[in-house]
Structures are given as C-alpha cells and as structure tokens.
Amino acid sequence: MSSTLYTFKAEFFKALAHPLRIKILETLRDSEKNVTELQNILATDQSGVSQQLAVLRSKNLIITRKNGTNVYYSVRDPLIFELLDVARQIFNNHLIGTRDLLSQLENE
Amino acid sequence: MSSTLYTFKAEFFKALAHPLRIKILETLRDSEKNVTELQNILATDQSGVSQQLAVLRSKNLIITRKNGTNVYYSVRDPLIFELLDVARQIFNNHLIGTRDLLSQLENE
DNA sequence: TTGGAATATTTGATTATTATTATATTACAA
DNA sequence: TTGTAATATAATAATAATCAAATATTCCAA
Numbered sequence: 001m002s003s004t005l006y007t008f009k010a011e012f013f014k015a016l017a018h019p020l021r022i023k024i025l026e027t028l029r030d031s032e033k034n035v036t037e038l039q040n041i042l043a044t045d046q047s048g049v050s051q052q053l054a055v056l057r058s059k060n061l062i063i064t065r066k067n068g069t070n071v072y073y074s075v076r077d078p079l080i081f082e083l084l085d086v087a088r089q090i091f092n093n094h095l096i097g098t099r100d101l102l103s104q105l106e107n108e
Numbered sequence: 109m110s111s112t113l114y115t116f117k118a119e120f121f122k123a124l125a126h127p128l129r130i131k132i133l134e135t136l137r138d139s140e141k142n143v144t145e146l147q148n149i150l151a152t153d154q155s156g157v158s159q160q161l162a163v164l165r166s167k168n169l170i171i172t173r174k175n176g177t178n179v180y181y182s183v184r185d186p187l188i189f190e191l192l193d194v195a196r197q198i199f200n201n202h203l204i205g206t207r208d209l210l211s212q213l214e215n216e
Numbered sequence: 217t218t219g220g221a222a223t224a225t226t227t228g229a230t231t232a233t234t235a236t237t238a239t240a241t242t243a244c245a246a
Numbered sequence: 247t248t249g250t251a252a253t254a255t256a257a258t259a260a261t262a263a264t265c266a267a268a269t270a271t272t273c274c275a276a
Contacts, residue, residue: 006127012195013124018264019114022121035223047266050224055263069222069273079198086191087120093185126234143253156235158254163233177243177252 015059020044020052022084024073025061029081032065032074123167128152129160130192132181133169137189140173140182 016022020042027033027041038049053073056062061080065072075081124130128150135141135149146157161181164170169188173180183189 003127006130009130009195009199010125010127012199013121013130014263016121017118017125019111019118022114022117036221045266046223047225047268051265054224071223077198077201079194079201083191083194083198086187086194087117090185090187090191091117091120093187122233144251153236154253155237155255158252159235162254174243177250179253 012059012061015056015061016083018052018055020048021056024049024052024056025075025080025084028062028073028075032072034067034070034072036070038073120167120169123164123169124191126160126163128156129164132157132160132164133183133188133192136170136181136183140180142175142178142180144178146181 016025023042024038027038033041035046035049035053038044038053039046042049053062057064061076062073063076065074124133131150132146135146141149143154143157143161146152146161147154150157161170165172169184170181171184173182
C-alpha cells in the first residue's frame with residue numbers, strides 16, 4: 001500500500017476541510033467568479049478569501065483566468081461538484097453527529 | 109448561508125484528511141474488521157489505529173460491534189465508498205500536483 | 217508617471233492535529 | 247480470582263493550520 005498515494009489523497013481532502021473553502025467551491029458551481037465577487041457573496045474580507053483561494057490553488061482544485069487586474073477563479077474538475085453532492089447526501093443521511101448539528105442549526 | 113452547516117461539512121472532510129484514516133476506510137470496504145486485524149493489515153501500532161478509529165467514530169463515519177474482547181468496525185454509510193471512488197477519479201484526472209506526486213511515487 | 221483598485225503574500229499569535237509513549241479498561245479463560 | 251489479550255484513553259512534545267493585520271504587487275486609468 002503506497003503511503004505517498006494516501007498522503008496525497010489526504011492532502012486533497014484537507015483542501016476541502018475548511019468551511020470557507022467549501023463555500024468558495026459551492027459558489028463556483030454556476031460560473032467563474034473573481035475575488036471581489038467572492039468577497040461580496042461570501043461576506044468575507046479580502047485577505048481571508050485570497051488565502052483560502054491560495055490553498056485551493058496549491059492543491060489544484062481551482063484554476064485562474066486573468067483579465068486586467070481581475071482574477072477569475074473556476075473549479076478545475078466538475079467531478080469535484082459530484083464529490084460535494086455525494087458528501088451532501090451522506091450528510092442528509094444523518095451521518096455527522098446529528099444530535100449536535102441539528103440543535104446548533106436551530107439556533108441560527 | 110449557514111455557517112454551522114459548512115463547519116460540519118468541513119469536519120466531515122477533516123475526518124478523511126489523514127492517510128491512515130483513508131486506508132482504514134478502504135480496508136473496511138470488503139468487510140468489517142477488528143482492531144487487531146486492522147493493525148496487521150495496515151502494519152501500524154495499536155495505539156495509532158485506535159486513535160484514528162476514535163476520530164472516525166467521533167465523526168460518525170464508522171460503527172462498532174463488540175464481540176467479547178474484540179471490537180469490529182465497519183463503515184456506516186456505503187456512500188462513503190462512493191465518495192472515495194469519486195475522489196479516486198479526480199485523482200486519476202491528475203488533479204493533485206501531478207508532477208510532484210508522480211516523481212514521489214516513482215521513488216517507492 | 218502616479219494613484220488607486222484588485223489581488224497576493226507575509227507575519228506572528230493562537231489553536232488544532234499528529235505521533236509517540238505510557239497507562240487504563242474490559243472481558244474472558246485458566 | 248488472576249493473568250492476559252484486546253482495545254481505549256491520556257499525556258505531551260512536535261508540527262501544522264488558522265486568523266487577523268499589515269504590507270506587497272500588478273495593472274490600468276487619469
């Protein structure tokens with residue numbers, strides 16, 4: 001069993017292991033977005049968005065397109081959306097600490 | 109956009125963000141295994157396996173069945189395997205730092 | 217050419233994760 | 247009962263990830 005391969009797979013899941021990064025990917029479902037658009041949609045500060053974009057970039061989950069001073073991001077492989085969909089299904093199946101999650105969601 | 113929901117999704121992916129934990133899940137594909145079996149298959153020390161099982165348990169990815177002094181683990185939701193399959197596809201699509209990965213894999 | 221908008225990077229303090237080692241617990245067989 | 251195999255938990259040092267704030271860079275328009 002190749003340890004390196006599993007380390008890389010773990011790195012891939014690490015890229016997804018952050019709320020803002022997941023939000024960014026979900027936001028990129030419909031279409032590419034530039035950083036300012038992401039900032040506004042996600043109501044997050046510039047630096048935070050850029051930092052998390054950097055993580056996603058470093059793991060090759062997203063690609064960029066420059067247009068003047070704007071940088072447009074999009075998801076490199078549509079399978080990533082499929083992955084998020086499966087994760088959502090698992091989630092809906094009450095997988096993750098259902099009791100706690102529900103009670104926390106109620107308080108929002 | 110519910111922050112809590114995304115935090116929980118991130119927690120879920122965190123559970124997958126560790127080589128040994130991925131290996132454990134892959135090992136449980138065919139059938140349930142007890143801790144000693146996992147130790148042997150994965151060539152890892154007892155404590156390490158137990159600790160990572162604890163993480164997977166705490167995120168509800170796996171369930172246990174006790175039989176005397178043995179504890180048998182299995183994956184709670186088969187969709188988790190589907191998730192791993194999609195991740196593998198993404199991987200095969202050269203998503204993750206292909207250059208580095210390949211050269212490292214060659215040295216094994 | 218310079219000022220500003222858009223984006224990226226750096227820094228450092230804080231918190232979380234990992235890995236190792238040691239110690240507890242539990243259930244059974246002798 | 248007691249010893250032992252199986253498993254879990256605790257302690258903790260080392261490493262990595264996060265967050266916020268400040269600073270850099272880049273590109274364009276005026």
